[in-house]
Amino acid sequence: MLARLRLFCHRPGIRLVAPAPVPRYAASLVKYSPSLSPLSSSSSPLRRVVSSTPPSPIMSATVTVTEPPRITAENVATLFPDVDTSLAREVLPTAATNPSATQGADELAGYDEEQVRLMEEVCIVLDDDDKPIGSASKKTCHLMTNIDRGLLHRAFSVFLFDSNNRLLLQQRASEKITFPDMWTNTCCSHPLGIPGETGAQLDAAVLGVKRAAQRKLEQELGIKPEQVPIDKFEFFTRIHYKAPSDGKWGEHEIDYILFIQADVDLDVNPNEARDTCYVSATELKQMFEKPGLKFTPWFKLICNSMLFEWWGHLGSPSLEPYKNEQEIRRM
Template sequence: MSATTTTTTAAQGHAQPITAENILHLFPEIDSSLADTATNGGGSGELQGYDEEQVRLMEEVCIVLDEDDKPIGCASKKVCHLMKNIDLGLLHRAFSVFLFDPEDGRLLLQQRADEKITFPTMWTNTCCSHPLGIPGETGADLSAAIQGVRRAAQRKLGQELGIPSGQVPLDWFKFLTRIHYKAPSNGLWGEHEIDYILFIQAKVDLNINPNEVQAYKYVSADELREMFKDEKLSFTPWFKLICNTMLFEWWSNLDNLDAFTNETQIRRM
């Protein structure tokens, strides 16, 4: 696998690697996106009409990657989630947390709020978000990146679900693997991520942020399988990918995860 992501533009007519040197040339909106303002419930352009708080969060700065998970720059969450940029190859770092009740092994799920700009109302794992281009959450090598996503996971569990950081210590998060996937949300928005999978077993108190989460529930593996049979329910694409490939094997080995942790290869999906 090459050390860069390759893309082709109609104007260029040939493949060009995405590197730190040419990222602004390929994605000129990256510069201007950081100046976008999220006022009066909509910001500008593509963000008109969305929830004010969710628009504000679109200003957060994600870590832009090459295909081997090496940081090559930063761009706003908005820029990273526009399909027009994703289709050119723009890729960013993310994480997915799976939190289990240590007493009965049930998994905490959330249903994303209506206000969410990408994949609203869908059921998904406990928490899914991004480490940011800020001190403590970045990392070029794998060990530093894992620690960065642990910090981001602790932060977002608090912001979305109201879980106190002391109930989810950083060293309780077990890193399993990374998945590289792409998925559209609608015609405008989508995901293209290298997603770090984190498991944690913890008894937690919840104080749900309704702007992020409209419902939650703890489920057993069999209950989750039944949910997937319900045609009235929809699920995020990364959650379905993980469930259809690896989750249930990992879940059945919650008390013996060492054989599945710290995988160095990136799984391409």
């Protein structure tokens, strides 16, 4: 066959042309954080295969992913000058000594006066392992410009059930700066950098958020502390999540999930909540199906991943294994 081809190609007017080389493409490895992808592990077979492909001299493509640096006690002051790093013990500084509390007033122009005042409260700044590394104003912690660079703080979410196993919901007030008018769980807020609400170890941190939960249930919904004793709150787990509210504000929290079962009297603060209601699990699922209703992102995350399972065990010993989870759930 080859001899015939050569004979054919030597005929007048016939010229054999070598085929053009086919371009080779080489993909450069994009390294992700070990906590996000197994591909960044040096032991990953896929990583070894991709890394061993030599770049083509003909054509190559490079993709670069820039991630914010991991926030630590050593670099937080450099990355975020508004963060007070005087944390040396269990007690964080108060708002009066926090330099970020009064900075950036223009960012709060036009908002409700009381909600602006609350943005001066001091939140607990954390590393990714939930260790306090400083404190900063609520405003500083909720600006997306800081969140996108990794600033993280501590929060809590309370789920209060009555004796009929119905969950108390609130609709956030229109005056709220973040996530206004959205339905959410009973109470969502932050332990403050004040004595009694801080803690570096998990047991101390849980006690701190329980005290903060009792304080905020009264401030938002008028629930008296004696109706929600500290020892009646049950800690379940922590979730680490990030969610924007709009182009300016958002959340980046390690959120402590608390349950409490109690029949309470409400005296709702209209500056905090525009509506409340008790719902069964079935009724809450029906609310989710209504297109006109909006829900906070953390509430939807908790409901979709764990709440309904826990709710089915409420009031039963079978709920016990779900409590006091040590690991942080990364959502």
